[in-house]
Amino acid sequence: MSGAHIRLAAGRLLNLVLDKRRTLDDAMAADDAFKALDGSDRAFARAIASSALRHLGWIDRGVSPFLSRPLSATGAEIRALIRAGAAQIWFMDVPPHAAVSETVEAARLWSPARSGGGFVNAALRRVSESGSPARSLSPLALWPDWLASRLGSAYGRQTAEALALAQLEEPGLHLSPKADGARVAAATGGTLRPDGAIDITSGAVETLPGYAAGEWWVQDAAARIPARLLSPQPGERILDLCAAPGGKTLQLAAAGAEVTALDRSRPRLERLKENLARTGLHAEVIVGDGEAWKAPAPFPKILLDAPCSALGTLRRHPEGAWIKTEADVTRFPAVQARLLAAATDMLAPGGTLVYCVCTPVPAEGVEIVEAAIATGQLKRAPVLASEIPGFEPSLTPAGDVLTLPAAGRQHDAFYIARLTRPA
Helix, strand or coil, X not given: CCHHHHHXXXXXXXXXXXXXXXXXXXHHHHCHHHHCCCHHHHHHHHHHHHHHHHCHHHHHHHHHHHCCCCHHHCCHHHHHHHHHHHHHHHHCCCCHHHHHHHHHHHHHHCHHHHHHHHHHHHHHHHHHCCCCHHHCCCHHHHCCHHHHHHHHHHHCHHXXXXXXXXXXXXCCEEEEECCCHHHHHHHHCCEEXXXXXXXXXXXXXXXXXXXXXXXXXXXXXHHHHHHHHCCCCCCCEEEEECCCCCHHHHHHHHCCCEEEEEECCHHHHHHHHHHHHHHCCCCEEEECCXXXXXXXXXXXXXXXXXXXXXXXXXXXXXXXXXHCCHHHHHCHHHHHHHHHXXXXXXXXXXXXXXXXXXXXCHHHCHHHHHHHHHCCCCEECCCCHHHCCCCHHHECCCCCEECCCECCECCXXXXXXXXXXXX
């Protein structure tokens, strides 16, 4: 395929994500122009779209002075191509003449953008003559204003800026071993971390040694902490509430626990069943609403990975900051509080419950937990630094865990609290 077809595919992906609010993965699965590309061409189109999403706040602010009308007033398809072109020039080291000419040609191939070829050309030529906006803009400008304000207020400007810059790094790949982590690391060429996860730098997942044999599964290192804090024992009944896609279920089952995995999403539970079959592990898998499902008997241990804004996964899903609105984020705490109350009702007296969310937003994490503790039905069981090797700096003064990523620290942002029900 020509370079113009690659830019066309990248522009179409950005249009689907930013104007139709699809995830990048969904957009790639749906777009025919992207699927028509092969091998390295497809990888390049994805890289352009991903770079544009990672740097979107900077790009939109940076191109604004070069446009005769606001970017928001520009046709969606033309806007997508300008963003794709600016990403190539400012953040991908693509030769400017190639980025400009091929992106302008992509406009001619895309009927809704065809009339805007001259506008795209003029904008990108000015982009190519200017320096990157990274030199003058704050890292917080990478995000929508509402998100920068929320996280800046929660953690202070310096920490929020570090969190924003962390999303610019390409995400690493972590494997969770079924048994012998050292052996899996040696076989895959990975590095065994202190927390037991394995860092992998390259390679398609399905081609790595041990995949077909079920010796490991893909799971972010921070996402491994909640299950480990339950200290699962052989034969112990554990409820994994909101279990899909199932990495934590696999951890608990690998420890020998009798796991009940509950989730309301049947398609996502199918993926869990596939991984259980591949790894030879067992769990009872139930499609159900965690707020309404009734346990046949109280569980001594429960893991609740509550639905959330997922703003802790921006390194892997940079579109998350842009396809969610502040209103979307605001609706989660009520759901999380109800699920935590339902989980508490299913927890045996003296039992342990781990609550976690893959977001750094306090309203979805510590504020939910503190409200539950205030009812008197739960109390905090503080986590010790020795229980989270490699993540000791993530321990909060209250004894919770907050795994804020930063430059060079490859993991998602998780909030995790361990709670007990008084006997």
